[in-house]
Amino acid sequence: MLRELVKGDNAFVPTAALRVAVRNGVDVAALLVTEQGRVRGDADIVFDGAPAHPSGAVRLSAGEDGTAWLETALPSVEEEITRVLVVAWTEEGALRDVRGLSVEVFGPDGATVVGYGVTDAGGETAMVLAELYRRSGGWKFRAVGQGYVDGLTGLAVDHGVDVDGGPQEVPERIPTPVPAALPTPAAPAEAGAGAQGPRLTRDQILDMTPEQIRALALARRQAGAGAPDRALPAASSPPVPKPGPSDWTCGPVFEPRTVTGRDNDVITVKDLPHGPVMVELSLKGDVYTGLWPLDESNTKGRHLVNSTAKDFWGRVVTSVPEHGRLRLRLEANGSWRVRVLPLAEARRLSEGRLEGWGPDVLLHTGGTADVTFHYKGDTNFIGHLYRLAGHMDPTTLPNPGRPAVNEIGARKETLPLPEGPLLVRLTAADGPWNARLKDVRPHSGGRDADGPVKLPPEPRGALGRLLRARR
Incomplete structure (x- = not known):
């Protein structure tokens, strides 16, 4: 039975071979990322220029009426991969102009398992629509809807894809925030002080x-x-x-x-x-x-x-x-x-x-x-x-x-x-x-012996290949 999700919702899906339909007429890719939220290299990007992951776990094909299909054999996903991101982008206009932008997951018997229709797209030109991710020994589907106004480049950099083919800093995932906060107010005024007052020790x-x-x-x-x-x-x-x-x-x-x-x-x-x-x-x-x-x-x-x-x-x-x-x-x-x-x-x-x-x-x-x-x-x-x-x-x-x-x-x-x-x-x-x-303990005065966490080698050139494939 179809469970229609809203942005941020998640649901368990069968740990099986699933088919994911992405509608309507957008360019589609899948990013296979590790626990760090990053691809390990070019091979972890599945798009129409490289439509099959080397493990055989994810394949991309085009269907009728502007539908793109991702075949996801979840039992075959390598242990190092914790999430499969379903990505869409457009080269003309913005995603708010795409009518019927949606993701639908079908089980091995062809029945719809879960779906997500994007209703709040704005000026973004690229988006992580959804993700399949490991949880409690199984797999879940999450309606993400995370857009990027700077398009495929911003989305790719946030997930470890090298944009220019050279070495890069470790990128932070900085999705589009929504509400705002305010700075904590400044110090109170005292006699002889300015409006902000003296700084306390x-x-x-x-x-x-x-x-x-x-x-x-x-x-x-x-x-x-x-x-x-x-x-x-x-x-x-x-x-x-x-x-x-x-x-x-x-x-x-x-x-x-x-x-x-x-x-x-x-x-x-x-x-x-x-x-x-x-x-x-x-x-x-x-x-x-x-x-x-x-x-x-x-x-x-x-x-x-x-x-x-x-x-x-x-x-x-x-x-x-x-x-x-x-x-x-x-x-x-x-x-x-x-x-x-x-x-x-x-x-x-x-x-x-x-x-x-x-x-x-x-x-x-x-x-x-x-x-x-x-x-x-x-x-x-x-x-x-x-x-x-x-x-x-x-x-x-x-x-x-x-x-x-x-x-x-x-x-x-x-x-x-x-x-x-x-x-x-x-x-x-x-x-x-x-x-x-x-449960705060007193400071011992010692130093943490742990070194920085090592990340996998930086992927090179994948975004350029992906973009060239669309020209």
Whole structure:
């Protein structure tokens, strides 16, 4: 019996040979990805230029009336592959112009098992429509509907496909976020201080009671002229000042910089120290928002922000080149503010409730602990852990490896944290979330002996082959 899903829903499917129909007249491919969310090489991309996976587990064929068929023999999928992504794109117009865009799964007896009709496509030109993924010893189907305004290139880079045939950084999956968050309000004004007030010391903040923190947050909201309309709840902790050398080993320390403007622009911030920094973007607008770093030849890097949310807010991480000039390309419709902040300004996780909405960067400096996230969005919730203990190069971040959490839909997720210092980077969170530490142990003063997670070799040239096949 057909079970019609909506975006974010999932259902078990038989671990058997299934047929997947993709309608209506779009280009289709399948990406076979590992637990890291990445293809291992060109062979893990099945499209009309390479219509069969070497394992024989996935084959692509064209049917009538603009239908593409993926034959998926789930028992034959290699153990290293954890997900089979069903991908669609169009070369003319946007996916919102495609009528009847849908995915339908048929069982071995020819009966429909599950289906998903895309009803909310916008200006995207490429999309992960759905995925088949391993769960509890079997396989499930999930209606994903994750679009990419920058098309097949953005989708491919997010899943480890080499765009230009050369070496690449490990890409982060940054799907299109939806709602927005607001920065925690600035410090309260005091006699003789400016509107933002003096910056509190680290010890002052750590000694504050929850009631004092709530009062401080309220005062900061009242003093924060020009802040976006949706503020973080009063229970949120205030921004944390620069931790001392004993609990911070990564990233430059500098005074935050602020740039404001309106609509599309190229933003240049000069005289910054070399290394990883946070970029906080606040936008009053309701169309597309995109943010990219620019290299010395003004070539855009991978997305920092890729959103169709109204009044976007988020914090992301990028790196300042050795020459100290950070250049960003912003596509936006409305007034905006960009702040460049040291990583030490990340909000600190604690046993108190920390609330947010949107992508963010969080800091843990205690001993081993568990962190519990309550997420209330309906699409992607993705987070990475950056272990900074023992990382000696302040101009880089360690490789985070696979996402610590990568799920869709409202959920409660508890993650074990190693000893700090540690960055928790929420790369996708399209709804409200809160976080709280529990079972926190004292910091031992030792260093984490684990090295960075090794990833498989970078695939080369697959996207070029795929694109050439469509010409």
